[in-house]
Amino acid sequence: MSLCRFETYLPQAGRQKRWGWLRDGLVFALDEQEVARAILVGDSGLGSLAARAGSDGIPLADLDVEPGRYGHPSLVAPILSNQEVWAAGVTYESSK
Numbered sequence: 001m002s003l004c005r006f007e008t009y010l011p012q013a014g015r016q017k018r019w020g021w022l023r024d025g026l027v028f029a030l031d032e033q034e035v036a037r038a039i040l041v042g043d044s045g046l047g048s049l050a051a052r053a054g055s056d057g058i059p060l061a062d063l064d065v066e067p068g069r070y071g072h073p074s075l076v077a078p079i080l081s082n083q084e085v086w087a088a089g090v091t092y093e094s095s096k
Contacts, residue, residue: 003035005078006063009071017076026057 002022009015019035020027058073067074079085 005076007076008073025060028057
């Protein structure tokens with residue numbers, strides 16, 4: 001799966017996190033609602049979403065920068081905005 005998440009910044013809209021599909025070194029924006037539905041329902045139709053992705057791709061190298069640079073898109077963690085994330089062995093030795 002070549003699913004990724006990136007953040008853009010537009011002065012009039014602020015920061016926006018977007019789902020993208022990596023193909024041939026380019027990241028193509030995907031529809032947010034459809035990706036969330038596919039992830040939550042367990043649908044394996046992400047490939048068909050990628051086939052419908054827009055034609056304007058962003059070079060992956062352009063997204064591989066430190067997040068938060070003003071006006072510059074960057075890669076971010078590929079999680080839903082309200083998704084809980086757990087990591088074992090990171091906070092407490094007993095959780096290893």
